């Protein structure tokens with residue numbers, strides 16, 4: 168089979184970690200008899216330097232006409248002085264909107280081999296941890312009506328949290344479909360004791376749950392959920408929540424794993440289309456030094472194979488290769504704290520590709 172992937176290497180360590188990921192994908196293609204075709208496109212600082220804009224229309228068109236998008240990271244000090252609208256990071260909002268990416272999936276896994284990296288006590292994460300946060304990405308308070316007005320207490324500002332039934336329904340379906348492929352448990356997080364929009368959220372999620380009799384649904388208030396994530400994170404399988412609550416909880420969940428260089432993510436649209444990228448940024452402090460950990464991006468490619476292309480064995484082959492790499496004792500600098508004892512970005516890519 169042929170698969171067309173738009174590739175945005177981006178800035179800083181982006182091109183370095185993407186290069187190793189393509190190496191691994193090519194190995195998967197050889198082994199399983201697929202052809203992955205890459206079209207490299209510009210976004211972020213690299214696009215500003217080349218074209219004067221952070222998200223050229225050609226990039227959007229090529230992404231739209233591809234089966235999936237793989238992104239490294241964008242941004243860096245070189246462009247920090249630009250006004251907000253022109254900064255490299257604007258490309259991310261623009262591309263999410265242009266591609267209709269409404270579901271953000273962030274797995275938070277603690278690898279047995281890296282349990283020491285977690286800030287939680289060993290007994291809390293013993294036996295591994297595997298959570299996916301499904302965050303609604305294009306609605307809620309970040310996109311609601313906003314403005315200023317005068318009040319008896321002086322000038323005020325407001326942002327409106329608003330969700331339609333349709334928006335909740337489609338994100339809930341993503342979460343339940345995901346749970347069916349995993350531990351068959353969904354925890355919906357809201358603030359239904361206070362917010363009207365949360366009461367609608369809770370009602371619609373329950374309606375969707377009726378179509379998934381094999382999946383258990385729990386509801387938690389967001390304050391309790393943030394507490395439970397550090398108290399007993401193993402109770403969670405799939406967490407589904409709104410844009411703002413998801414923004415906060417997915418960062419909390421990712422920190423439990425202790426290693427930002429390991430965390431992949433996916434942003435999905437209707438019809439299996441998705442953009443896949445590491446959770447980390449462009450890490451300008453280590454760009455060009457060979458210290459970047461490529462695993463977050465490599466695991467993002469595994470998510471692409473699983474969620475967009477439906478290639479389950481191929482996705483598992485990448486995840487197993489990463490496990491073997493770690494089991495064999497190899498570490499990039501971020502994981503071992505000593506650059507001299509670590510393997511470089513390129514060496515890590517070679518070793519992981521060799522395990523496919």
Ligand code: NAD
Pocket residue numbers: 180184239240241242243244256259427428444445446447448449450451452453458459460461463501
């Ligand atoms: P960052 O994630 O780039 O770096 C934070 C720290 O983690 C740094 O010390 C960095 O060296 C380290 N780190 C990150 N990824 C690593 C990896 N793969 N291997 C080893 N170490 C790694 O966050 P930041 O420093 O806040 O941001 C740097 C730039 O990236 C900024 O311009 C920011 O706007 C941008 N950014 C982009 C994205 C994105 O493209 N999706 C996301 C976050 C930040």
